[in-house]
Amino acid sequence: MTDSKKLTAAEVQHIARLARLPLSDDEISRLAAQLSETTNYINVLQELNTTDILPTAQVNHKKNVFRSDEIQPSLTQQQALSTAKDTFDGFFKTEATITKNNH
Amino acid sequence: MKITPIIGLETHVELKTKSKMFCGCDASHFHAEPNTHTCPVCLGLPGALPVPNRTACEWDIKLGLALHCSVNQSSFFERKNYFYPDLPKGYQITQYQKPFTVNGYLDVDGERIRINRAHMEEDTGKSQHVTLDLQEMTLIDYNRSGVPLVEIVTEPDIHSSAIAKKYLLKLQQLIRYLGISDADIEKGSMRCEPTVNLQIDTDDGRTVYTPLAEIKNVASLTGAESAIEYEIQRQLAEWQKNYVEKSATNKTTRGWDAEKSVTFLQREKEGSADYRYFPEPDIPPMEFSAVEIEAIRITIPELPEEKMAKYKSLGLSDYDANLIADDIFIAGIFEHILNNSSDKDYAKFIANMLFGPLRTVQLDPKKINRDSFKKIFENRRNLNSNSIKQLLLDSYQSGQDPLTLAEEKNLLQVSDTSQIEKFAKQVIEANPKAVADYQKNPNSIGFLVGQLMKVSGGAANPQLAREVLEKLLK
Numbered sequence: 001m002t003d004s005k006k007l008t009a010a011e012v013q014h015i016a017r018l019a020r021l022p023l024s025d026d027e028i029s030r031l032a033a034q035l036s037e038t039t040n041y042i043n044v045l046q047e048l049n050t051t052d053i054l055p056t057a058q059v060n061h062k063k064n065v066f067r068s069d070e071i072q073p074s075l076t077q078q079q080a081l082s083t084a085k086d087t088f089d090g091f092f093k094t095e096a097t098i099t100k101n102n103h
Numbered sequence: 104m105k106i107t108p109i110i111g112l113e114t115h116v117e118l119k120t121k122s123k124m125f126c127g128c129d130a131s132h133f134h135a136e137p138n139t140h141t142c143p144v145c146l147g148l149p150g151a152l153p154v155p156n157r158t159a160c161e162w163d164i165k166l167g168l169a170l171h172c173s174v175n176q177s178s179f180f181e182r183k184n185y186f187y188p189d190l191p192k193g194y195q196i197t198q199y200q201k202p203f204t205v206n207g208y209l210d211v212d213g214e215r216i217r218i219n220r221a222h223m224e225e226d227t228g229k230s231q232h233v234t235l236d237l238q239e240m241t242l243i244d245y246n247r248s249g250v251p252l253v254e255i256v257t258e259p260d261i262h263s264s265a266i267a268k269k270y271l272l273k274l275q276q277l278i279r280y281l282g283i284s285d286a287d288i289e290k291g292s293m294r295c296e297p298t299v300n301l302q303i304d305t306d307d308g309r310t311v312y313t314p315l316a317e318i319k320n321v322a323s324l325t326g327a328e329s330a331i332e333y334e335i336q337r338q339l340a341e342w343q344k345n346y347v348e349k350s351a352t353n354k355t356t357r358g359w360d361a362e363k364s365v366t367f368l369q370r371e372k373e374g375s376a377d378y379r380y381f382p383e384p385d386i387p388p389m390e391f392s393a394v395e396i397e398a399i400r401i402t403i404p405e406l407p408e409e410k411m412a413k414y415k416s417l418g419l420s421d422y423d424a425n426l427i428a429d430d431i432f433i434a435g436i437f438e439h440i441l442n443n444s445s446d447k448d449y450a451k452f453i454a455n456m457l458f459g460p461l462r463t464v465q466l467d468p469k470k471i472n473r474d475s476f477k478k479i480f481e482n483r484r485n486l487n488s489n490s491i492k493q494l495l496l497d498s499y500q501s502g503q504d505p506l507t508l509a510e511e512k513n514l515l516q517v518s519d520t521s522q523i524e525k526f527a528k529q530v531i532e533a534n535p536k537a538v539a540d541y542q543k544n545p546n547s548i549g550f551l552v553g554q555l556m557k558v559s560g561g562a563a564n565p566q567l568a569r570e571v572l573e574k575l576l577k
Contacts, residue, residue, distance in 0.1 A: 067122075068156075069121050069159070071129050075142055077138045080138045083148075090137040097232070
């Protein structure tokens with residue numbers, strides 16, 4: 001069995017930031033325990049000897065699936081925007097990603 | 104203290120394929136209505152299946168080969184995970200462990216800039232940051248989402264902003280020669296992100312490095328040069344203030360503000376582990392055989408450097424050779440007219456015409472008639488320089504035979520020596536005083552040449568007229 005490791009609060013916060021999740025201190029300590037359990041479980045896989053095994057990213061044994069460079073019809077603007085939470089003048093609209101305060 | 108800037112460049116180039124990288128949407132997005140070239144694949148809707156565009160993959164390999172890279176015959180796409188609104192899937196499909204091409208170089212001003220990789224990926228949507236009703240917000244157009252993008256990464260082999268600019272110009276020229284992209288920096292089809300830091304050799308014999316900064320939003324060649332220059336000075340000032348050295352975790356991303364000519368801190372850079380790359384499960388791996396790679400290699404046209412050498416061997420000056428080779432369009436016209444001739448005078452004549460009289464017109468390759476050039480060239484001794492220009496332009500514009508035009512306009516000069524001798528004798532007889540003057544002062548021959556031109560009705564070749572007069576008066 002590999003050594004079990006416990007994620008630190010800082011690590012959990014970092015992972016949460018990558019996933020754009022705002023977490024309370026309470027949630028962080030709860031999730032630190034849960035995530036550690038998950039990663040430790042996955043670590044069991046590390047015990048397998050994979051020396052002679054090629055990496056497997058695909059299980060369907062296909063290769064070279066391409067398309068030729070031809071234009072196919074697109075959605076209309078209305079269709080494209082139909083599931084958006086918010087739109088403006090033909091654009092998808094979101095909260096500002098860069099604000100002037102960044103300057 | 105000795106300061107050496109260390110600069111690496113990541114350059115993104117949008118390929119000008121008809122369709123996008125992983126779907127059949129129209130890949131042209133400049134000036135299109137927002138969100139009209141999208142589908143479930145490039146909007147990142149659930150259940151959509153990306154299928155790579157074969158032409159785009161081949162063009163990436165073509166560029167890699169032109170950069171002297173080796174090709175990974177087996178390669179695959181990967182997912183680069185990060186959240187940003189212009190990336191609707193939450194990941195970008197790119198290449199990481201097995202890019203199509205690796206380990207090449209581009210020589211710039213005698214310096215070898217090593218190329219780490221030229222890999223295939225997809226572009227993101229385009230964000231626009233606006234303020235509406237006092238609220239800041241971001242508007243997104245996904246027309247650009249999924250447009251084929253090649254990323255060319257150099258090793259940190261560049262040591263000045265001037266060489267960085269020259270590298271970009273040379274890369275741009277190469278890409279345009281290959282015909283795979285417009286590589287227009289102002290329009291955003293070529294974008295570059297310099298990563299800069301400094302090597303500082305201190306007076307007490309230590310070598311230290313300042314923290315890396317990657318610069319975003321560079322939208323012009325001059326911008327690239329200024330941004331690098333600014334960053335060099337900023338890092339030097341920063342180091343002199345706080346002596347912070349490069350570490351594994353202190354790389355930052357800075358934006359270039361072209362209006363204020365400053366870089367500003369955008370965000371702490373994610374480490375590559377944060378992107379959680381993994382092989383794209385929706386796209387099977389790809390294999391290009393040696394034969395297929397050779398078939399791509401032979402589509403690479405003769406490149407600028409080879410053309411330069413060829414033109415110089417035709418006796419053209421460095422300047423002219425460079426001017427022609429610089430633009431594949433001009434080079435094509437030049438070679439079409441030259442028609443494999445090795446006549447150095449003819450090559451020089453064509454160059455002079457292209458950058459002289461024809462400079463003023465919009466050149467249309469279909470209207471260029473190489474026979475007209477040849478005829479004018481062969482009769483150049485019977486034409487004065489103004490007539491040559493006029494005939495060239497007139498025959499180009501009207502499509503008429505230049506010699507017919509020359510006869511119609513009476514532009515052909517008399518270059519028949521016996522005819523000119525007759526004129527000369529007439530002039531000498533009629534102007535004894537001028538002849539006497541000439542005997543005393545040979546510089547005064549101009550008057551006699553003028554008289555001869557007058558007698559011939561302007562048709563004599565002035566150079567020949569002078570030679571004949573000098574011979575007769577010796």
